[in-house]
Amino acid sequence: MSEDPVGRTAGGYLAHAPHMAALGIVFSANGPDWAEVSMPFAPHLVAYPDEEVIASGAIYALMDSTAGLAAMVTRRPITPVATLDLRLDYLRAPHPRATITGRVTCYRMTRTIAFVRGIAHDGDAADPVANMTGTFMFTLVDLPR
Amino acid sequence: MSMQTVADALRGRHFGSLDLPYAAFLGLRFERDDDETRLIMPYAEHLIGAPGRLHGGTVAGLLELAGIAAAILSLPDDEPLPRLRPVTVTVDFMREGLPRDVTAVATITRLGRRIINIRSLAWQYERARPIAGANINVLVDRPPAPAAPRPADR
Numbered sequence: 001m002s003e004d005p006v007g008r009t010a011g012g013y014l015a016h017a018p019h020m021a022a023l024g025i026v027f028s029a030n031g032p033d034w035a036e037v038s039m040p041f042a043p044h045l046v047a048y049p050d051e052e053v054i055a056s057g058a059i060y061a062l063m064d065s066t067a068g069l070a071a072m073v074t075r076r077p078i079t080p081v082a083t084l085d086l087r088l089d090y091l092r093a094p095h096p097r098a099t100i101t102g103r104v105t106c107y108r109m110t111r112t113i114a115f116v117r118g119i120a121h122d123g124d125a126a127d128p129v130a131n132m133t134g135t136f137m138f139t140l141v142d143l144p145r
Numbered sequence: 146m147s148m149q150t151v152a153d154a155l156r157g158r159h160f161g162s163l164d165l166p167y168a169a170f171l172g173l174r175f176e177r178d179d180d181e182t183r184l185i186m187p188y189a190e191h192l193i194g195a196p197g198r199l200h201g202g203t204v205a206g207l208l209e210l211a212g213i214a215a216a217i218l219s220l221p222d223d224e225p226l227p228r229l230r231p232v233t234v235t236v237d238f239m240r241e242g243l244p245r246d247v248t249a250v251a252t253i254t255r256l257g258r259r260i261i262n263i264r265s266l267a268w269q270y271e272r273a274r275p276i277a278g279a280n281i282n283v284l285v286d287r288p289p290a291p292a293a294p295r296p297a298d299r
Binding site: 017018019020021022023043044045046047048049050055056057058060061062064065080082083084085086087088089090093 | 147148165166167169170171190191192193194195199200201202203205206209210228230231232233234235236237238241
């Protein structure tokens, strides 16, 4: 787990966002330019009632949150971000009742834009369920700091 | 509660709810008129991400399910309903989602036998001022064909 107080602050911020709490999203760890977040299985996250598999839409929300956190921790001090675009490729169906973990790296940052990429997996990061790329904007970029 | 029930509701009624777990979690409803079927995500506090803003994931979920609904309505209603599995979902976020209802409409750009290409748009105050749009490519996952002869795969 992270010993990074900046990451812990951002993780606490995540946990207090109503939608992320409703999804059951839990902060896991972060580094200087990456974040990891997980979403345990829950019946209300399922797409089809006869398959105990987390819906693609819920994975999208998880990855949007993880990517936003990765962008936030990469920029110091922590600055609010807004998603500009985000693409998910769904590589395979997750295993039934599996926890989904998102891990995203901010691989390039400019004054206004953070470029992010990452994966979602259900236990083995070498066998991801989804691949993600996206861009975020720093929304307070023009304000004095 | 099954996908077939949802398809029957979309095809047969002018309004209703999307009775699937994740769609119900988002609170999604649909309404249909002569021109189109719209999905509505009524505002609820659990949809909020950053203070005063809808979480982008809720809008993405709405856009994706609007696409799935449009795909269902584009398929023949006298055939078994295939599973519709998103392969790629790309969302552009154009304006922040305010704490109020969101409406979304999807159009089919290409209806293939195996892949359906879809565009969805979501707005709040004015349709001409969308808050987000999505490109969605869906795999049509049909149940295994019976043993009878069938046309060669394309």
